[in-house]
Amino acid sequence: MQDLQAKAELVYRELVALHGFNQLVPRREPMHELISTMLSHQTTEANEERGYQNLRSTFPTWEAVLAAPVEAVAEAIKPANYAPAKAKNIQAALAKILAERGEISINFLAELSTEAAMAWLTGLRGVGPKTASLVLLFCFSKPILPVDTHVHRVSQRLGLVKAKTPTEAHEILWQLLPHDAEWLFNYHVALLRHGQRICLAQRPRCSQCPLTAQCLWYAANQAK
Template sequence: MAETPSLAGDGRAMLIYRLLGETYGIRAWTPRREPLHELISTMLSHRTTEANEAKAFDQLWARFGSWEAIAAAEPAEIAQAIAPANFAEAKAPRIKAVLKQIIAERGAPSIDFLADLPVEEGMAWLESLPGVGPKTASLVLLFCFHKPVLPVDTHVHRVSGRIGLIGPKVNAEQAHNLLAAQLPDDADVLWNFHLNMLHHGQRICVWERPRCGKCSLREHCDYGRAHGRQPEAAQ
């Protein structure tokens, strides 16, 4: 029987991409939300669930009805509206500051101009906004403008570390460039890689008790091999 070829570096990341594609599918890119909505919702999403993020945004918009009104509101009023999201008191002044800066710099509550900027310039501009880091910036550029960047959220970071695509001491911010360097500079590939790693982290490679026996990646995963997990019987 032939030996399994080396899977280090780019080849291993692309193998994971293909296996996840077989498990969850490969989709054609479509924009998810209006860009400024995407930016603010992503800020709301930090350390909270998707359901609470959506509820917080809906309440924010129902109360104020425009970006200008949110930018003009007191942080305490914003915090009250976004209460379903965790850490509302910390997120509210950042949301207000971001909207004020965008309106002051661009003359309108819009970030559509990012479509015409190179990736590096778009990332730098977004990260100049209060409370916006590489995860939020890359997610906006990829999901809204089809730019070839890779967002690394908690699920992508955890799954990548367990597989061995990044080292155990690599934090989520460092992982953006390290993972992107192992994949083609292709927005469609990066979009599907992000989505499928996210799904895998939510369904199989969960934080507390990873379901290695049901994992399509287990033969190529450092964690799975080290823990000797066996396939689970079909249910």
């Protein structure tokens, strides 16, 4: 475990140096973050944004989204792909938030522990560990790591985790990495950018990577 923790620290230093350090500041209002992240599954960032903006221009309040026919919500978010399923999930999440909190707001999560906030968010339909952790880290600066396909792929290739899915990798990395919000935010951003720019799913650009000496995938597939 200590060897893996030291390796994770090295990965952090090298990739933050390569891709830049970022201040952890809220990027979007919490309900915006929640719904946008629900829309982001299996689509592009541009289509996620189009779907969200269509939704808000068609239904200016969350109460209006909840009250609308599910078909109308699906039509509004159509650019984000898988619209019928996402529309049902969004309305179910909004209904639960309203029923439990008396208003459609998740600002109360700021007062909960990370564990309690994760448990509450993942109790919403269509909200898994990645969505919940993104909301909690990006909006409330809680020490949690969002694990998407890029973070999972890079961590796996480097030998930090042995997990088939991002969901499985989430708990492993949580046990391995420091529980510091800014550190986890920069680990997430650095590995995300590395996965998008260099450690590609197909034909990774290993010649541009500073971590080939630590990379199990490189040793097995590229090193001669």
